[in-house]
Amino acid sequence: MSHKENLTAYVSSFIEQLYQSGVKRAVISPGSRSTPLAYLLKNHPGIQTHVNVDERSAAFYALGMAKASQEPVAIVCTSGTAAANYYPAVVEARYARVPLIVLTADRPHELRDNGAPQAIDQINLFGKHAKWFYDMPIPESEPDMLLYTGRIAAKAAAKSSAAPKGPVHLNFPFREPLSPDLSFTPDSKPLSSVYLAEKQLSEHQLSDLIQQLHQAEKGLIIAGPSEDQTAADAIIHLAEATGFPVLADPLSGLRSLMEHHPSVIECYDAFLRDNEVKQLLQADLIIRFGGMPVSKALTQYVKGSACSQWLIDEGADWRDPTSSATHYIEMNDQLFAEQLAKADIEKSERSWLNRWISLNEKAAHQIRQYTDRETDEGAAVGTLLRSLPEGAHLLVGNSMPVRDVDTFWIRGMNPFHVWANRGANGIDGVVSTALGIASVKREPVYLLIGDLSMFHDLNGLLVTKQHPSQLQIVVMNNNGGGIFSFLPQASEPEHFETLFGTPPSLDFRHAAALYDMNYERCETKEALQQSLSGDNHSLKLTEVITDREKNTASHRLLWETVAGAVRGE
Amino acid sequence: MSHKENLTAYVSSFIEQLYQSGVKRAVISPGSRSTPLAYLLKNHPGIQTHVNVDERSAAFYALGMAKASQEPVAIVCTSGTAAANYYPAVVEARYARVPLIVLTADRPHELRDNGAPQAIDQINLFGKHAKWFYDMPIPESEPDMLLYTGRIAAKAAAKSSAAPKGPVHLNFPFREPLSPDLSFTPDSKPLSSVYLAEKQLSEHQLSDLIQQLHQAEKGLIIAGPSEDQTAADAIIHLAEATGFPVLADPLSGLRSLMEHHPSVIECYDAFLRDNEVKQLLQADLIIRFGGMPVSKALTQYVKGSACSQWLIDEGADWRDPTSSATHYIEMNDQLFAEQLAKADIEKSERSWLNRWISLNEKAAHQIRQYTDRETDEGAAVGTLLRSLPEGAHLLVGNSMPVRDVDTFWIRGMNPFHVWANRGANGIDGVVSTALGIASVKREPVYLLIGDLSMFHDLNGLLVTKQHPSQLQIVVMNNNGGGIFSFLPQASEPEHFETLFGTPPSLDFRHAAALYDMNYERCETKEALQQSLSGDNHSLKLTEVITDREKNTASHRLLWETVAGAVRGE
Known part of the structure; x- marks a missing residue:
C-alpha cells in the first residue's frame, strides 16, 4: 500500500468508529500537520464540522456544543502552541465534567526532541487535566492496526462519557505528504459497542440511609450546579416525598421547574445572609447534590451546620470545600434520588417546609420590587x-x-x-x-x-x-x-x-x-x-x-431590605 | 504576628529578592487570589508593573519584554483557568529559551481537591515545559521562612536565566483576607548572589577540533536563529579567521552587520533551491550555531550534505532535525566561536568563499529588481x-x-x-x-x-x-x-x-x-x-x-528567475 493509502485507511478507520461511538460534531482549527484529520472529518457524511481559527475559542466552542448536546465533541488542531491554546477549555471540561475528545497532530518520532520547527513535547500536554492521554502509532493499514485504531476511537468516546465525564487527548504523529484520499470509503461496520453500567446502593446501604432520614425532622436538600440537569425531576420528587425544602442553584435545573413545585426555594442567597434568620433555619440533615452552589451565603450556612451532611458525587471528587460532609455517597445524583424516593419514606412535619416557603416569598417580593424600582x-x-x-x-x-x-x-x-x-x-x-x-x-x-x-x-x-x-x-x-x-x-x-x-x-x-x-x-x-x-x-x-460603584451600593441595600423583611418572621 | 503581617513580610521578602536578582518588570493580570503579589509588586519602587487583562496576551507581552531586555520578567495571575491561559507563551519561552518567572496564586491546601470554586490542580500545571516548578508554603513570617522565600526567589531568577534560559513556575497558596500592608518596608539586604559559570572546551577537545578544521577546504558556517544575538560578532570573526562563508538566518543577528562583512551570505534561501547550484556548493565541513534556520532550502541542503557537521548548542537539546550532525558541542555559541578564533587558525582558500559571494550577489540583484518591479x-x-x-x-x-x-x-x-x-x-x-x-x-x-x-x-x-x-x-x-x-x-x-x-x-x-x-x-x-x-x-x-493566489505564483516566479541567473555561474 502507498503512504497515502496507509494514511487514509488508518485515519478513516479511527474517524468512522468515532462516529459510530456517538461523535457527531468536530471543531477544526486550520493547520498543516492536522490535514489528514481535518480532511477526513470534513469528508465524513455523518459528522458536522465547524472551522474555528483561534484554538482557545475553538475548544470552548466545542465545550458549548458538548454541554448542549450531552455528547462528546472532537477538536482538532496542528502541532505546537496551537494545542497549548486548548488548555483553558480542557481544564474547564475536566472540572465541569464535559466530554471532549482532543485530537492533536504531531510530528512523527524522527522529528521530535531534535529542534524541528513547530515541534513541542505534546506527550501528556494537558497533564492531569486530561482523563486519558494516548500517543497514537504511526499510520499503517494492516488489518490489525485498523481494528486497533477503531478500538482507540471507541475507548476515547467511552472514557470521555464515563462518569465523571471529561476531556481525553489523543496525539497523532503524521509524516508528509499529509493529504489523504478523499474518494476512499471506510468499512462502516461498528467495531465495538459500549455499555457503561451505573453504581447502585446495596440493600443494606439503602436501609441504613432511610433509617437516618427518618430521624431527621428538619431535613434540607441542596441542589448544586450540575452539567447534566436531568437529575432535576428526581430531586424534586425526593423533596416532595420527604417533605424537605430544596434549595435550587441556578445551574441545578430545578428553577426551570419551580412554578409547579413550592418546595423549590430560590431566594436563599438573599435571606441566608442574615445571622438571625440563619439561626431560625438550622437543619438536622442536609443532602447535597452537584457541585457547591454559587451562593456564598449558602456555602457559609452549610459550613456552619453541625448536622449530618450527605454528599452525593459520582465523580469521586468529594466536592466539599467546607469539609462539613459527614457521608460520602459515590453514585449518580439521579439514580440516588430515585432509589431513595422509591423506598418507603415518611414525610416530615410540614411546619419546617412552610417556614422556608414563607421566608422565600418575602424575599422574592422584595427582589421583585427591587427590579421594578432600581436602575442598577x-x-x-x-x-x-x-x-x-x-x-x-x-x-x-x-x-x-x-x-x-x-x-x-x-x-x-x-x-x-x-x-x-x-x-x-x-x-x-x-x-x-x-x-x-x-x-x-x-x-x-x-x-x-x-x-x-x-x-x-x-x-x-x-x-x-x-x-x-x-x-x-x-x-x-x-x-x-x-x-x-x-x-x-x-x-x-x-x-x-x-x-x-x-x-x-x-x-x-x-x-x-x-x-x-x-x-x-x-x-x-x-x-x-x-x-x-x-x-x-x-x-x-x-x-x-x-456603573460599578452604584452597583455595589445598591446590591448592599437589597440585602439589607431583604433582611429587614424576613426578620419580621 | 497578625495574618496580614505574616502575609506582607513573606510576600515582600520574596519580591525584594526577586528584584535584587535582576527582575525589574512584572506583568499582572487582575484577579482576587493574587492580590498580595499584585499589590506588593505594584508597590515596589524598583519594579515596573504592567496590567494586562487577558492572561494569554499578558504572558506573551512579558515574553517580548524578556526577549528585548534579556532579563527575566515575572507574570502574575489568579487561580484557575487564568493560569492555563499562560500555557502557549510558556511553551514558546521554553523552546525559544526566554526567561519567564510565572507566579500563580492558588487556594490554600484546605481548599484544594475538594470542589472549591475557581480551584484547579495547579501542581506542575505546565508539565515539562516549565524548567522548574515549586509549590510554595503557606505564608509565615518566622525569620527562617523569610530567608527561605528569598532563596526561592533568587533560585527562580537564576534557574530562568541559566542556559538554556526558560520559564519557571511558582505556585502560591494564599488564605483570605488577601490585602497586604502597603506601608511595610522589607529588609532590602540582598540575600544571595549568583554566579553562573560557563562551559569551556578542554585543551584536548580544542586541538582535536582545530585539526579537523584545518583538513577542511570547503568549510561553511551556518548561523541559525538565536534569542541571544550577542554571538553575532564572534561568529563573523570566526568566519573571517577561517575564510568560510557564513549563512546568516534573519534571526541570527548577523544580517544587521552584513554591510561591512562580505563573508555574510543572506540570499542562500533563493539560490539553494536549485539542484545544479547545490551541487556546485558541496561543503566538506559545516559548523552550525543556533536553532535550525527558517529556510527550508537550507535545511534540505544540510540534510543532503554528507560531510562533517558540528552542532554547537548549550541547551543540550541536540537541535538537529535532519539527524545529520556528526559532532555535538555542548557550550555557548559565543564562547565557542571565541575560543576557536583565538586558536591559531589557517585561513582556507579564497575561491570557495568567492563562489558563494558571487552567487549571493546575483541572487541579491534579482531580489532587488523584484522588489522594484512586482506588487505582491x-x-x-x-x-x-x-x-x-x-x-x-x-x-x-x-x-x-x-x-x-x-x-x-x-x-x-x-x-x-x-x-x-x-x-x-x-x-x-x-x-x-x-x-x-x-x-x-x-x-x-x-x-x-x-x-x-x-x-x-x-x-x-x-x-x-x-x-x-x-x-x-x-x-x-x-x-x-x-x-x-x-x-x-x-x-x-x-x-x-x-x-x-x-x-x-x-x-x-x-x-x-x-x-x-x-x-x-x-x-x-x-x-x-x-x-x-x-x-x-x-x-x-x-x-x-x-492577494493569496497571486502571491504564490509570483514567489514561484522569483525562485525561477534567481535559479536562471545563478545557473550561469
Whole structure:
C-alpha cells in the first residue's frame, strides 16, 4: 500500500468508529500537520464540522456544543502552541465534567526532541487535566492496526462519557505528504459497542440511609450546579416525598421547574445572609447534590451546620470545600434520588417546609420590587430574565452575571434553561461556549456577560462569519472588573483601580462592526426590554451601560431590605 | 504576628529578592487570589508593573519584554483557568529559551481537591515545559521562612536565566483576607548572589577540533536563529579567521552587520533551491550555531550534505532535525566561536568563499529588481524593509512574514534588528510580543504580521490603553492562511478554502477603532512607503491588502528567475 493509502485507511478507520461511538460534531482549527484529520472529518457524511481559527475559542466552542448536546465533541488542531491554546477549555471540561475528545497532530518520532520547527513535547500536554492521554502509532493499514485504531476511537468516546465525564487527548504523529484520499470509503461496520453500567446502593446501604432520614425532622436538600440537569425531576420528587425544602442553584435545573413545585426555594442567597434568620433555619440533615452552589451565603450556612451532611458525587471528587460532609455517597445524583424516593419514606412535619416557603416569598417580593424600582445592574438582570421567552437558553458569565442571576431569577417568570462554565469559574471562553450552545439548540439562545469576560473571548465571534448564529448577547458594561468592588481589597484606595478595576474603556460598537453583528446600546431597563423583544433570529449584541460603584451600593441595600423583611418572621 | 503581617513580610521578602536578582518588570493580570503579589509588586519602587487583562496576551507581552531586555520578567495571575491561559507563551519561552518567572496564586491546601470554586490542580500545571516548578508554603513570617522565600526567589531568577534560559513556575497558596500592608518596608539586604559559570572546551577537545578544521577546504558556517544575538560578532570573526562563508538566518543577528562583512551570505534561501547550484556548493565541513534556520532550502541542503557537521548548542537539546550532525558541542555559541578564533587558525582558500559571494550577489540583484518591479506581498515586505530607519526593531510573525523577511532582507538597507517567536513558531501571541519589545526598546519598533496571526492576538492591544505604545503594525491582509497555498494540500480543491484558506474577511479598521489606534489602508507599495515614513511616535496600524493566489505564483516566479541567473555561474 502507498503512504497515502496507509494514511487514509488508518485515519478513516479511527474517524468512522468515532462516529459510530456517538461523535457527531468536530471543531477544526486550520493547520498543516492536522490535514489528514481535518480532511477526513470534513469528508465524513455523518459528522458536522465547524472551522474555528483561534484554538482557545475553538475548544470552548466545542465545550458549548458538548454541554448542549450531552455528547462528546472532537477538536482538532496542528502541532505546537496551537494545542497549548486548548488548555483553558480542557481544564474547564475536566472540572465541569464535559466530554471532549482532543485530537492533536504531531510530528512523527524522527522529528521530535531534535529542534524541528513547530515541534513541542505534546506527550501528556494537558497533564492531569486530561482523563486519558494516548500517543497514537504511526499510520499503517494492516488489518490489525485498523481494528486497533477503531478500538482507540471507541475507548476515547467511552472514557470521555464515563462518569465523571471529561476531556481525553489523543496525539497523532503524521509524516508528509499529509493529504489523504478523499474518494476512499471506510468499512462502516461498528467495531465495538459500549455499555457503561451505573453504581447502585446495596440493600443494606439503602436501609441504613432511610433509617437516618427518618430521624431527621428538619431535613434540607441542596441542589448544586450540575452539567447534566436531568437529575432535576428526581430531586424534586425526593423533596416532595420527604417533605424537605430544596434549595435550587441556578445551574441545578430545578428553577426551570419551580412554578409547579413550592418546595423549590430560590431566594436563599438573599435571606441566608442574615445571622438571625440563619439561626431560625438550622437543619438536622442536609443532602447535597452537584457541585457547591454559587451562593456564598449558602456555602457559609452549610459550613456552619453541625448536622449530618450527605454528599452525593459520582465523580469521586468529594466536592466539599467546607469539609462539613459527614457521608460520602459515590453514585449518580439521579439514580440516588430515585432509589431513595422509591423506598418507603415518611414525610416530615410540614411546619419546617412552610417556614422556608414563607421566608422565600418575602424575599422574592422584595427582589421583585427591587427590579421594578432600581436602575442598577441587578435590576437590568431582573429585566433580562423577565424578558426571556419560554424555553430560552441563557448562558451566564462568571463573576457578577452568575451571582446576579442567582439573586434575580425568582418565581413568576417563563421557564428557561440556564448554563454557565462553573468547572473552574473562568471569565475566559464564555462567548465561544455560548456560540457552541447556540449551534446545537434551535430555541433562542442568550448570553449575559460582563465587559471583561466579553473582551477576553471576542475572538470567539469570528466563527459566526462561517457559521451564522442567532445568539443574543447582553453585555453589562461597567467598564472593568465589577466583582472586585465587593471585595475587601476595594477599601485599599491605592492601586485598586489600576490592578482590579482595570477599566478597558471598550466601545463594543466597534467589535460589533468587526464581526458584522447587529448592535444596540441601552442606558435604561426599558431600552433593554425593547432590545430583547426585537428580532432574535440573527446575531445581536446589546450593550447595557452600568456603573460599578452604584452597583455595589445598591446590591448592599437589597440585602439589607431583604433582611429587614424576613426578620419580621 | 497578625495574618496580614505574616502575609506582607513573606510576600515582600520574596519580591525584594526577586528584584535584587535582576527582575525589574512584572506583568499582572487582575484577579482576587493574587492580590498580595499584585499589590506588593505594584508597590515596589524598583519594579515596573504592567496590567494586562487577558492572561494569554499578558504572558506573551512579558515574553517580548524578556526577549528585548534579556532579563527575566515575572507574570502574575489568579487561580484557575487564568493560569492555563499562560500555557502557549510558556511553551514558546521554553523552546525559544526566554526567561519567564510565572507566579500563580492558588487556594490554600484546605481548599484544594475538594470542589472549591475557581480551584484547579495547579501542581506542575505546565508539565515539562516549565524548567522548574515549586509549590510554595503557606505564608509565615518566622525569620527562617523569610530567608527561605528569598532563596526561592533568587533560585527562580537564576534557574530562568541559566542556559538554556526558560520559564519557571511558582505556585502560591494564599488564605483570605488577601490585602497586604502597603506601608511595610522589607529588609532590602540582598540575600544571595549568583554566579553562573560557563562551559569551556578542554585543551584536548580544542586541538582535536582545530585539526579537523584545518583538513577542511570547503568549510561553511551556518548561523541559525538565536534569542541571544550577542554571538553575532564572534561568529563573523570566526568566519573571517577561517575564510568560510557564513549563512546568516534573519534571526541570527548577523544580517544587521552584513554591510561591512562580505563573508555574510543572506540570499542562500533563493539560490539553494536549485539542484545544479547545490551541487556546485558541496561543503566538506559545516559548523552550525543556533536553532535550525527558517529556510527550508537550507535545511534540505544540510540534510543532503554528507560531510562533517558540528552542532554547537548549550541547551543540550541536540537541535538537529535532519539527524545529520556528526559532532555535538555542548557550550555557548559565543564562547565557542571565541575560543576557536583565538586558536591559531589557517585561513582556507579564497575561491570557495568567492563562489558563494558571487552567487549571493546575483541572487541579491534579482531580489532587488523584484522588489522594484512586482506588487505582491514579497515586494511589499521588501519595501517595508527598505523603509526601516537605522536601528529599528522589527518583529516578524510566523508563516509567511518570517519567510518573506528571510528572502527580502538583503544588503543595501539600513541596519536594523529582527525578532520572531521561533521557539514553537506559533501564530499566537505575536502582537503582545511586539508590544512587550516596544515597551522596553526606545527606538521605533515595527511589527510585520499576517491577518490570521493579527486576529489571533487582537486582545493584546488592550494593554496600550494603559501603557501607550509607539508600535508600528503592518498587517499583510490576504484574507486567510496564505502559507497553505504553498503546500501540496492546495491542489485538493475540495474543502481547501474552508479548512485552510479560512478567509476571516476582517476589516482591521474596526479593530483600530476599538483600541484607539491610528489606521491606514494601503493598496500599493508607494502607499505603504508613505505610511511608514509618517509619524512613528504613536500606535499605528497599516493594513496592506494583498492577494493569496497571486502571491504564490509570483514567489514561484522569483525562485525561477534567481535559479536562471545563478545557473550561469
